[in-house]
Amino acid sequence: MLSITICVGSSCSVHGSEELAMALEDLIAKSNLAARIELVGAFCMEQCSTGVSIRVGNKGYRGIQVQDAEAFFNSEVLPLAQGEEAS
Ligand code: FES
Numbered sequence: 001m002l003s004i005t006i007c008v009g010s011s012c013s014v015h016g017s018e019e020l021a022m023a024l025e026d027l028i029a030k031s032n033l034a035a036r037i038e039l040v041g042a043f044c045m046e047q048c049s050t051g052v053s054i055r056v057g058n059k060g061y062r063g064i065q066v067q068d069a070e071a072f073f074n075s076e077v078l079p080l081a082q083g084e085e086a087s
Contacts, residue, residue: 001036001037001038002036002037002038002056002057002077002080002081003037003055003056003057004024004038004039004040004054004055004056004077005040005041005042005045005054005055005056006020006021006024006039006040006041006042006052006053006054007041007042007043007044007045007047007052007053008021008041008042008043009043009044009045009048009053010044011044011048011049012048012051012053015049015050015051015052015065016051016052016066017041017052020052020054020064020065020066020069023066023069023070024039024069024073024077025039027070027073027077031073031078031081033081036081037077037081042055045060045062047060047062048062049062049063050063051063051064051065051068052064052065052066056076056077056080057080059076061076
């Protein structure tokens, strides 16, 4: 199971963590990966910036914008989720 951790701390919330979580949830459902990816929330990851902090597996990202959700999902999440599928 691949974990996506989304920061819901105050800075990230202001920058749209809830919308980003919903967008990712949607993309996961559309890709039929709901059984392989879990979305979890986390408090401030101490990476506050002008976007949302996210961790995919053990790799951290910061400054992710809601409008980047699909590109982020396709480039960072899908390869890992599909890698898990192969193993
Ligand atoms: S509130 Fe998200 S990293 Fe600080």
